[in-house]
Amino acid sequence: MSDNEFEKSPLNTVKRLPKRGYYDKETIFGILDEHFICHLGWEVDGQPFLIPTAYGRKGDTLYVHGSSKSRMLSALTDGRPLCMVVTIVDGLVLARSAFHHSMNYRSAIIYGHAHELEGEEKMEALRIVSEQILAGRWDEVRLPSEIELKATTVLAIDIDSASAKIRTGPPSDDDADYDLPVWAGVLPAHLAFDQPIVDPAMKHNLPISLSVKSRFKSED
Template sequence: MEFEKTERNKVKRVPSRGHYDKQSVYEILDAGFVCHLGFEVDGQPYVIPTSYGRDGDIIYVHGATKSRLMLNMKKGIPVCLTVTHIDGIVLARSAFHHSMNYRSAIVFGTAREMSEEEKEHGLFMISENILQDRWEESRKPTPNELKATTVLRLEIEQASAKIRTGGPVDEPVDYELPIWAGVVPFETKILSPKPDDRLHEQATMAESVRKLMSNGV
């Protein structure tokens, strides 16, 4: 299945890199847990980084009830959400043709505030996206904590992905230059976990962290 292609989500620069199928968009979203939310208030644009979780065509975000992001997004203003992964620096012979290998997704929609009864599901989805199974290991939010938190559900109205892979593309004449060219790959690496200084003496390694360490990213 594909998202409808319109002027709002159509990839215009190097359109051959554009993807509109839901699988491509979802894979990029699910590979990360930090997005950037763009919105406008009284003519002033803002872009705010935040964590998120996805469940089907719904993206969940949360924040303090009085934050600018939450106060304005819950009014139903148009929102643009982006997620980007850098896979490598592409070094060409010409500085003009330097590039990056990347996977990016852009999502358009409007947000709705979740009720007190719905909040916990949204928070669960965000937690699961950051570290699977951690929610069940943790103390659940208290009523006061839930009251101090706004949870929004952003229904994906339109979306697109843009992906670049491969090596540099130089001008034909530049291939004769004795200049090194190629790709410097990037990857996310998990390091050894560091226990909190005040860890309870009976606390053992969390199974969610153990699973993360064994699976990698």
């Protein structure tokens, strides 16, 4: 792994449509930074596990957390191999034939191993995950107590290898199908947040937090 890209290997090389593959950190980290939900996979005693979870990134390290009672998550503390996938759907690619329908997407797959964090590193990792989800929220709320920290396992994922795969553009139909009277094109997609809903249990008449305002477009 160089400073700017991940070395290609049998593990991370994109084999299907290799021209869509990317190995530079700018592209891979750009995908990771735009989202906050991943799917984390590993094996325990021959049984594969896959869970969706929130994550955060700082530099070449990723952070995830979960309950300290989680047997599956605790298994990762021994440094066993893991993989992590993040996918962003940018649009539905609608072709003239059912076969050539596709999606425009950006995906990143990470291969690595994890170790558990404690003390100040643990708290900082939680802050990084929080900031990945909603920037600024960490500074607006009560921070985790000692009891809450003990109930939480926080893992740092060291990246051993990674790659990205990206599809863009219109559909690609068979030549004979371009004359068909079928609408074709791209239906763009993106993640959006709606108007916030106030908790009915709030005891103070407060304006919407600045961190929340940054995540949606007000009609005011």
